[in-house]
Amino acid sequence: MSGDAARREAELVAAFSAHQSALRHWLVQAFGRLRDEVDDILQDALAEVLHRVRTEAFSPQMGWVGYLRVVARHRAIDRLRDWERRLFRGLGSGEAWRTDDLTRDSPHVTDPRPGPAEQAVEAERRGRQGLLLSEVLEEFCRWCESRPQRLPMKEAYERSLRGEQPAQIAAGMGLPAHEVYTLLNQARTWVVQRIRQADVDRSVFLTLHRRKGE
Structure with missing residues (x-):
């Protein structure tokens, strides 16, 4: 890993650690049904951004915290959609939609x-x-x-x-x-x-x- 990539990764991890509590609060407020999954969502978001930093030398213009919010929001929406797919299968007779x-x-x-x-x-x-x-x-x-x-x-x-x-x-x-x-x-x-x-x-x-x- 280059020196610039290592520096960006350190900045990302530091920003995540400093703002994790605020990010958790924001997720709970925005996606109340996922309150029990916010830590998993945030870890998924961090892993996704870390991967981009390591493979693409990525650095967001909006800053690390803003970009983490964007990614976390996308992952939360993905989980809600998965919930809804499960709900489709659970409604009525409980059989899958065909x-x-x-x-x-x-x-x-x-x-x-x-x-x-x-x-x-x-x-x-x-x-x-x-x-x-x-x-x-x-x-x-x-x-x-x-x-x-x-x-x-x-x-x-x-x-x-x-x-x-x-x-x-x-x-x-x-x-x-x-x-x-x-x-x-x-x-x-x-x-x-x-x-x-x-x-x-x-x-x-x-x-x-x-x-x-x-």
């Missing part, structure tokens, strides 16, 4: 490969899905936080969205497995019902409104 779930709502579709117009419509609908999911998840968090007895439900559901299995959640929270299953079922039921209420024209989440046998 393309045939969507085409079955359109009985006249004969070509499984959508044209440009269909792709544009689907992309727009997926965008509305993301917005609606974000709003419902924020509402769910506020609803849980309004009553202390609901906080275990919030924690269990957030752990499930991060990929933990019920047995892991039970061990981490010190709860019986059957209680975790109850909490997860209550949380998923609340989220699904709220989405159905918000998606009154049934245009965003097609499969959530389908009855058995359809």
Whole structure:
């Protein structure tokens, strides 16, 4: 490593250490749902910037702290998107989304490969899905936080969205497995019902409104 690269790396690490507490506070304020993951996000951001320093002789014009905020924000958004993908899989029956779930709502579709117009419509609908999911998840968090007895439900559901299995959640929270299953079922039921209420024209989440046998 050259002398300049070593100097930049030392400056970056020093800036991170000096401002880590402020960066943590900013992340918690900006991404409340990720409050338990802010340290991991910051470490990911630091590792990413360090890699650029070592491989590209990188030095941001906005300063190290400003650039760390930019990278941390991107990594936080990535995690929220991953949460939403997990939520897609957990809604309704709990099965993964499949393309045939969507085409079955359109009985006249004969070509499984959508044209440009269909792709544009689907992309727009997926965008509305993301917005609606974000709003419902924020509402769910506020609803849980309004009553202390609901906080275990919030924690269990957030752990499930991060990929933990019920047995892991039970061990981490010190709860019986059957209680975790109850909490997860209550949380998923609340989220699904709220989405159905918000998606009154049934245009965003097609499969959530389908009855058995359809």
